[in-house]
Amino acid sequence: MQGAAALLFDVFGTVVDWRSGVAREAAPFLRRHGIAMDPAGFADAWRRRYQPAMEAVRSGERPFTRLDILHRENLEAVLRDVGCDPAAIPEEEIDVLNRAWHRLDPWPDAVAGLARLKTRFIIAPLSNGNIALLLNMAKRAGLPWDAILGAEVAQAYKPRPEAYLRTAEILGLPPAACMLVAAHNGDLAAARACGFGTAFVARRTEHGPDQATDLAPSESWDVVARDFGELADRLGCAR
Amino acid sequence: MQGAAALLFDVFGTVVDWRSGVAREAAPFLRRHGIAMDPAGFADAWRRRYQPAMEAVRSGERPFTRLDILHRENLEAVLRDVGCDPAAIPEEEIDVLNRAWHRLDPWPDAVAGLARLKTRFIIAPLSNGNIALLLNMAKRAGLPWDAILGAEVAQAYKPRPEAYLRTAEILGLPPAACMLVAAHNGDLAAARACGFGTAFVARRTEHGPDQATDLAPSESWDVVARDFGELADRLGCAR
Numbered sequence: 001m002q003g004a005a006a007l008l009f010d011v012f013g014t015v016v017d018w019r020s021g022v023a024r025e026a027a028p029f030l031r032r033h034g035i036a037m038d039p040a041g042f043a044d045a046w047r048r049r050y051q052p053a054m055e056a057v058r059s060g061e062r063p064f065t066r067l068d069i070l071h072r073e074n075l076e077a078v079l080r081d082v083g084c085d086p087a088a089i090p091e092e093e094i095d096v097l098n099r100a101w102h103r104l105d106p107w108p109d110a111v112a113g114l115a116r117l118k119t120r121f122i123i124a125p126l127s128n129g130n131i132a133l134l135l136n137m138a139k140r141a142g143l144p145w146d147a148i149l150g151a152e153v154a155q156a157y158k159p160r161p162e163a164y165l166r167t168a169e170i171l172g173l174p175p176a177a178c179m180l181v182a183a184h185n186g187d188l189a190a191a192r193a194c195g196f197g198t199a200f201v202a203r204r205t206e207h208g209p210d211q212a213t214d215l216a217p218s219e220s221w222d223v224v225a226r227d228f229g230e231l232a233d234r235l236g237c238a239r
Numbered sequence: 240m241q242g243a244a245a246l247l248f249d250v251f252g253t254v255v256d257w258r259s260g261v262a263r264e265a266a267p268f269l270r271r272h273g274i275a276m277d278p279a280g281f282a283d284a285w286r287r288r289y290q291p292a293m294e295a296v297r298s299g300e301r302p303f304t305r306l307d308i309l310h311r312e313n314l315e316a317v318l319r320d321v322g323c324d325p326a327a328i329p330e331e332e333i334d335v336l337n338r339a340w341h342r343l344d345p346w347p348d349a350v351a352g353l354a355r356l357k358t359r360f361i362i363a364p365l366s367n368g369n370i371a372l373l374l375n376m377a378k379r380a381g382l383p384w385d386a387i388l389g390a391e392v393a394q395a396y397k398p399r400p401e402a403y404l405r406t407a408e409i410l411g412l413p414p415a416a417c418m419l420v421a422a423h424n425g426d427l428a429a430a431r432a433c434g435f436g437t438a439f440v441a442r443r444t445e446h447g448p449d450q451a452t453d454l455a456p457s458e459s460w461d462v463v464a465r466d467f468g469e470l471a472d473r474l475g476c477a478r
Contacts, residue, residue: 149370
């Protein structure tokens, strides 16, 4: 809003639809290996291990480890959970599935909205995804980022304050000149606590048709918009 | 070349004309403070302190320090050299001059060449410049980078091997899938020693009309091109 120079975006769920993308990539893998599991359920199971894996880094139990590696560990754990021995599957095949997170599709409004926002603001991801993941995703999907920032650059996972504060510092900006755009109230609360502006864009099917969380803003965020097009309108970007 | 997935670019001298840009910004400052010095000579004097400042980081004498801070220290030293007390000048005015490096103009072929190269390759700076510097420069000049990489992300200054090797690793690529594009033979030699491909583009007036260095390739680099347009031709990019 007034004073924001940079818009930083949560990515998984806010910019891209991870559940459909992972399910699409998992489906042929599951079929090939005779794993009788709904691909969307497989995506959910993989994603359920996401926060606990990062928590080991946040707590200092393990050094900063990029998300591609955490995703890979989590994938092997999920395969074991469904009775599949990952060691019996060719390495390359697991690598390809692991990089499903590099090939997620954006929500329909994302690319056009970002292009408009880019005319007035620095736009960059502030994601827990690693640089290669976010870069390959952007290249494939046409996300017009000005830079790839986030956990790997800050060496800290959200919602640790370092993830937000180091990103502002790297940009040479005070936190008040940075605004986080996210579909997750918890992420926005952490950003606000660091002095960032906040913009909430609900993504009502991120977790599928029965989603029960993050359907509405939980606080009075600086901006609440239906999608990135409305966000661009609200922030005064030309159509 | 064959097999290259990412083109990494030296920036100061290769993509942008730092000497003219710094001189342009220094001229009114020097006039205002009655410093009788040719602005291009001032740019040269400032730049002469660049390698020694980074050497203190490379040698481990000081921790990694981003270039904006080294530039600022060097600027104050140059001012003292010409008999001007930087403490007598308003802080803000020195900051503005220090950020002259964020406002350098690209060589005339750079933006169009990068746009063509971007259609086939990941393109990113691999510069000793820090992220904010390179991002502000790109935003102003329209440099269409896919990501902002380089010393601050790798936490190492070229020509230390870590600067090249960590960049490849961050991209998830083997060094052989990375090619450095530079106007400096020394930078290319260091990149080649790390397994990178190499492309030389001479910038014959980087140091002004009397330039005596880097006028021609000193080794058989993988590609030698007159400018970024010819580089795009040689790497098979559509016009």
